Amino acid sequence: MALARENHWVANLESKLSDVVGDRTSKVLADAFGITSVGDLMRHYPRRYMVRGELSNIAELQEGDEVTILAEVHSSANRPIRGRKGSILEVIVTDGSDKLSLTFFNQAWREKELKAGTQGLFAGKVGVFNNKKQLAHPDYQMVPDGADVDSAVDSFAGKYLPVYPATAKLPSWKISQCIGMAISSLDDLIDYLPDEIRSAHNYPTLQQALVQLHTPADLEHADSARERLTFDEAFLLQLMLVMRRNELKKLNTISRTTIKGGLLEAFDASLPFQLTGGQLAVITEIEGDLAQPHPMHRLLQGEVGSGKTVVALRAMLAVVDSGGQAALLAPTEVLAAQHLRTFQKLLGPLAQGGTLGSADKATRVTLITGSQTAPARKEALSLAGNGGAGIIIGTHALLGEKVEFNDLGLIVVDEQHRFGVEQRDALKVKAAKPPHLLVMTATPIPRTVAMTVFGDLDVSTLRELPLGRQLITTHVIAPLEKPAFLERAWERIREEVAAGHQAYIVVPRIEAGSDESADIDFLFGQESADITSVTELAPRLARGALKGLRVGDLHGRQSSEVKDSTMRAFAAGEIDVLVSTTVIEVGVDVANATVMVIMDADRFGVSQLHQLRGRVGRGASAGLCLLVTSALAQTPARVRLDAVAATVDGFELSRIDLEQRREGDVLGASQSGTQSHLRLLRVLRDEGLIETARADAEAVIAASADLTSYPALAAEVALLARDAAIDYLDKG
Ligand code: ADP
Ligand code: MG
Secondary structure, rough: OEEEOOOEEEEEOOOHHHHHHHHHHHHHHHHHHHHOOOHHHOOOOOOEEEOOOOOOOOOOOOOEEEEEEEEEEEEEEEEOOOOOOOOEEEEEEEOOOEEEEEEHHHHHHHHHHHOOOEEEEEEEEEEEEEOOOEEEEEEEEEOOOHHHHHHHHHHHHOOOEOOOOOOOOOHHHHHHHHHHHHHEEEEOOOOOOOOHHHHHOOOOOHHHHHHHHHHOOHHHHHHHHHHHHHHHHHHHHHHHHHHHHHHHOOOOOOOOOOOOOHHHHHHHOOOOOOOOHHHHHHHHHHHHHHOOOOOOOOEEEEOOOOOOOOOHHHHHHHHHHHHOOEEEEEOOOOHHHHHHHHHHHHHHHHHHHOOOOOOOOOEEEEOOOOOOOOOHHHHHHHHHHHHHOOEEEEOOOHHHOOOOOOOOOEEEEEEEOOOOHEEEEHHHHHOOOOOEEEEOOOOOHHHHHHHHOOOOOOEEEEOOOOOOOOOOEEEEEOOOOOOHHHHHHHHHHHHHHHHEEEEEEOOOOOOOOOOOOOOHHHHHHHOOOOOEHHHHHHHHHHHHOOOOEEEEEEEEOHHHHHHHHHHHHHHHHOOOEEEEEEHHHOOOOOOOEEEEEEOHHHHHOOHHHHHHHHOOOOOOOEEEEEEEOOOOOOOOHHHHHHHHHHOOOHHHHHHHHHHHHHHHHHOOHHHHHHHHHHHOOOOOOOOOHHHHHHHHHHHHHHHOOOOOOHHHHHHHHHHHHHHHHHHHHEEE
């Protein structure tokens, strides 16, 4: 509520907007932008500024553009319309070189307002009439010259005229006027940012920042206001995430310590390779977490092929040793089935628990998927429920109501980017006590993105690849430019197969018109008829260029038995060349495969291509990846492919990938509830600011865990947390 003081209204950020700008205007603002409070309005930030006297470039205006320009009136003329009643007022405005015509019907009186030599803001849609650019019936606001400044609305008195996101009903300067009214009625605001942080960064106060962003004295003031407010967004978000992480850490659960002479020890003794230094370091972190009586919340990010699976398996075995169960959630049936095979292979007799003559510490590994047969499902459910299986691997089917556990102690989520927070929480409720959580992703993301998206998780990173891991060489092949090169690609496959190796051919489609590649839609949004498909290409190659080789095909529309037996056959070397959609994208691990040809490679995203090629070069021989495209040299699509060919550094590639996404896609589903609070922050651009904000947030919380010493700050964080939670519940 605004209060009357000394004859005018005094408002704060919570005040109703209608108290300050009146009911009518406040309704327009609410309809257009959802603005209902003074605070909402103050946080409707300008996109940029126009400088009084610096006129907009008229030559640059394009037909159809919605524009707001600053121009000077050159001349005006009112004349009758021929053969009809009424008159037309034509006003010519100029930027000093080009001219633009403004037309008004039956509004001769405007001539008095639009005096030659005065400047104004003009808003409308650029049209063309008689080959001349024009604005028909533009909205306008004349800018007072020096002498009029005192009588002008506050927001027009300065040198910098803010340009706001606006609508036809609500041009930028009307918003500016409303903000001017809000500013002049604002009471002294309480600044939630702790003084020590504000002064350490030399930031303006909240009040100064808000006023200077809307009505800057100069551009330096505008910049520091913007920086302070951008920092605020990062800081509040980090506070929320750090507090949430600390809350999770306070929960009580069963600590899972490794035991002497247990399953884990036996497993380590039988492991056919030496763990890398990076793996050992991460394992130590994880064991430390599991030993706590509080749940682990850890993200393990690592390059494709860095060996995350074995790290996860060790964590699972530690939990089984302590009497609990571990569940592994995988994004696809192909991957779930592969994990089962890998675990059974690595564990050998240690996975034969309950069978005659098994090792006494042995456990069992079971699989739960949507398409398994009823008897298989029944057995798996009972093994999970009675504790017979220590390790339960599954797809989304694991989240189903019928799935129960005896004592779920650890959840591992593989390829986290395929799951939302909701799914991981749906699994958590199946545990009696809050379970430990390990999420893994092979799409490495820059540190600050991780901080923002997974800020409530502790992060471990595996950068190193296991010794002996082979180099992958990548080339772009453009048959339109060099037709012989595609022939050469098939020949390379024949050579590899002749040398005893295997090949993948990845195509974007199952059959003409279908689409199985998740990234395609958002990147391209359009359909194209001549995209290679599995059902066309596999038989064509088997008859033609790859005649005599054993060619198999794999895609998401096959039944899980067919997919599974094809993958088994490929892993066993009974298929030479696998023509597949991106079902093999994540995690598929066949060491003997050395070459991958990706058709219509421009249809895939950068990170996706990196994932895909990570399927080759996993064994003793070097990997080769050929990106086939009809995208022309220098086009953005081709530049992307060249970038993928130029580096195997997943972190660098994920940055390239993220830069092409909209901010909302960068943050992903996990932070969508907070997005309305992130008006200025851009996670890639503002890395430095986010790092600083994180450190400041940790320091503040170390000093005052619940922010009790900072009540204003606590209230601000609570607002953010409330919106994050509302969004979260909506989706649940
Ligand atoms: P990702 O991290 O991409 O999930 P995986 O866990 O599938 O990678 O590991 C890739 C391959 O490397 C697997 O075949 C795995 O058995 C093997 N591997 C893992 N760790 C090592 C190691 N320390 N030395 C040799 N090979 C390893
Ligand atoms: Mg993996």
